Amino acid sequence: MADVDVFSALANPVRRKLLEALKDGPRAAGELAGDFALSRSAVSEHLAVLRSARLVREEPRGRHRYYHLEATPLAEVGEWLHPFEHYWRARMRSLRELLDEENS
Amino acid sequence: MADVDVFSALANPVRRKLLEALKDGPRAAGELAGDFALSRSAVSEHLAVLRSARLVREEPRGRHRYYHLEATPLAEVGEWLHPFEHYWRARMRSLRELLDEENS
DNA sequence: ACCATGCGTCGGAGAACTCCGACATGTCAA
DNA sequence: TTGACATGTCGGAGTTCTCCGACGCATGGT
Secondary structure (H helix, E strand, O other), rough: OOOOOOOHHHHHHHHHHHHHHHOOOOOHHHHOOOOOOHHHHHHHHHHHHHHHHHHHHHEEEEOOOEEEEEEEEEOHHHHHHHHHHHHHHHHHHHHHHHHHHHHH | OOOOOHHHHHHHHHHHHHHHOOOOOOEEHHHHHOOOOHHHHHHHHHHHHHHHOEEEEEEOOEEEEEEEEEOOHHHHHHHHHHHHHHHHHHHHHHHHHHHHHHHH
16 A cells, blocks of 8 residues: 555544554454444554554564554654644633633 | 534645645635645635634635634644654654664 | 464445636726 | 626546455464
């Protein structure tokens, strides 16, 4: 599969959930598939996308295949996001001030 | 247009560039379109996606339409990302340590 | 050696995305 | 009022996404 960029990989909610599920440690592919109302092959394809975005690593072990989270590429998203953080924080601050006024 | 979630809105590089271009202040639609090797209508459709994700606001002014950045929905991305930050920072730390060893 | 299990991949269907040129609408300027 | 300009929207073409069932290939157990 051609390389997938991180942003596209995160665009799908199933893939985001997969990454969340891997935060607590590696899990086998079939076990992960059990969490979704999807066919096993669909989940396998989502894992392939995450693999090609280097967001997970696979470790074959016996007849299972354990997937590990590889969070490093997420740093790119964090870096893209960072210059915007100031804007939404300012927004929230003024919203909070507005609410404080009303409640006083 | 049906509501678009923030992650999907960010999946497209043109839309990310549009948001970046709006950081320094509002710009007119046609002016924004000039930055891309794309037809005007394509850019207009990307702006519509950003609108339906509430990432931009339009202000009609004369025969121009100024687009403003509305960064608030990006906070959702930041919040999703935050629990992962620890992982990639740990990764980078150990990478740095490895390089320090080699250079000493 | 055999068979069940775990999993990736393939072929195909349907939906969604991306782009374009053409058209419609509203605004300013003469 | 007329014409030029700024912009959104529509119809359609080509591409990509998402999903499924079927199949193939290892591995591990009997």
